[in-house]
Each structure stands twice: as structure tokens, then as C-alpha cells.
Amino acid sequence: MTQTILKLNKLFYSCDAIEKTTTAYKDVALADIKNTNKYYEVILTPLKKISHSELKKEFANYCLAMAKPEINSSAFNIY
Amino acid sequence: MKIGQLQNIEIKDNSALININPEIYSLSAIFNAAYVMLDKAFILIDGHPSEEILVEISAKDNSELLELVKEFNEELINYVNYEIREQRDQELKKAIMQKAMIANDYEKYLDQFIFKKKPFEEETKIEKNVKKLKNDTNNTKIE
Numbered sequence: 448m449t450q451t452i453l454k455l456n457k458l459f460y461s462c463d464a465i466e467k468t469t470t471a472y473k474d475v476a477l478a479d480i481k482n483t484n485k486y487y488e489v490i491l492t493p494l495k496k497i498s499h500s501e502l503k504k505e506f507a508n509y510c511l512a513m514a515k516p517e518i519n520s521s522a523f524n525i526y
Numbered sequence: 527m528k529i530g531q532l533q534n535i536e537i538k539d540n541s542a543l544i545n546i547n548p549e550i551y552s553l554s555a556i557f558n559a560a561y562v563m564l565d566k567a568f569i570l571i572d573g574h575p576s577e578e579i580l581v582e583i584s585a586k587d588n589s590e591l592l593e594l595v596k597e598f599n600e601e602l603i604n605y606v607n608y609e610i611r612e613q614r615d616q617e618l619k620k621a622i623m624q625k626a627m628i629a630n631d632y633e634k635y636l637d638q639f640i641f642k643k644k645p646f647e648e649e650t651k652i653e654k655n656v657k658k659l660k661n662d663t664n665n666t667k668i669e
Contacts, residue, residue: 459571504568504584511571512564514557 451499453506454486464513465489468506476502535595541568541584542595548579551602555609556581559601567594 455465462480465487469478475495481488493502536543546556553575560569566586573580583598585591 455570456572458575504570507570508564508568511557511560511569 448492448494449499450490450492451503453489453491453503455489455507455510456486460487460510460514462487464510467513468509471509472506476506478506537591540591541582542591544581544583544595544598546573546579546581546602548575548577551579551606552609553579555602555605558605559598562601563594563598566597 462482465478465480469480469489472478475493475497477492477494479490479492481490489506491499491502491506493499497505534545536545556571556579560571560581563569563583566589568584568586570582571579572582581598583591583594585594
């Protein structure tokens, strides 16, 4: 299986959010997290038939949803 | 291709890159706007929270990329406006809450010390009952 690398900025994405996403995606892809200077590098190995770009985007979206829930929770209080 | 008078939107292939000034838009507003758009678009945030924030948007399904970018910008303004209003009304909310809480405490104070003397009466009743019981037990022992 080929691998793809997703770079997530440490200033916006927490390690906890990436770990939660990794467990949520355990049936879709294997994820190996590397801690570099500025980014968390997530090496994704798809387990199902899914394009690399699609997998990266879906993974990043899920991470964003998981990242900083205390900020996101206020999204429901707008009106 | 750069779009808009401010040229803060750059379109590459199937994705748009938006440069956001963090001095105008707070990080929480950006996150909230992104969160609302998650079911319509793929979003990736990069950059630096105090210098320049880059938001990459690519469309899910067949939705128009430019429409998504516009919607994201509208959401951003929406949330920033909400935050500004919230900050402005914070003192007023605080004052209303304080007044409500003080009024509530005042009623409790009146209940306990002015209108009703139940707690003290109840205590004395209990004390009387206890004394009676003690006397009764003493009497039975003597018999």
C-alpha cells in the first residue's frame, strides 16, 4: 500500500485531535504521526480504496472538527 | 489566479487559498466559520496566528468553489460581528446577572430572618421532644 503525508500546523491542530482522528479512521487508514519543528506529519496508509487526496482532505476535516472543541462549542451560540 | 480587490483569495486547481489578517479576524471566529463549513468543503488551516492565517478550501461534491469562498467570508464576518457584540454587551450582561443574584439572595435573607422563624421553632420543638424522651427513659429505669 502506498503512503501519503499530511502536514498539520502545530499552532492550529492539537496532538489530541490527531489521535482522536487516528482512532476514528482506524478502519480506513493507518496513521503514523511524526512531530517535526512546525508541523505534525501524519503518514497515512489507506486500508480501503480511497484516493490519497480524498483521504488527506477527509482526515484534515475530521482533525479540524476535533481541534479545540472549546472554541467550536461556541459555534452553536451565535443566535 | 488572484480574486477580489484585496487579492486575498488565490485559486489553485480545485482549491482556494484565503489569506486572513489575524488582527481583524480572531482565531476563534476563523475556527467557527471553518467548523460551519465542514460538511460542504474540505478545510485546512495553516500559517501563524499572529502574522497571517491561511485557509485552504476545496469543494466537496460538485459545489462551486467561489461560492464556498464567499460563504466562508460571510461566516467569518458573522462570527466576528457576534464576538464584537458579545464583548460590547458583556458589562451589561454582568450587571443584569449581578442584580438578579443579589435580588435572589435578598429574598432568601428575608425568608430566613424576618418573615419566618421556623428554623428556631423547629429546633426548640426537637429539643423538647428529646427532653421528654430522656425523662421517659429515666422513669422506666426507676420502675
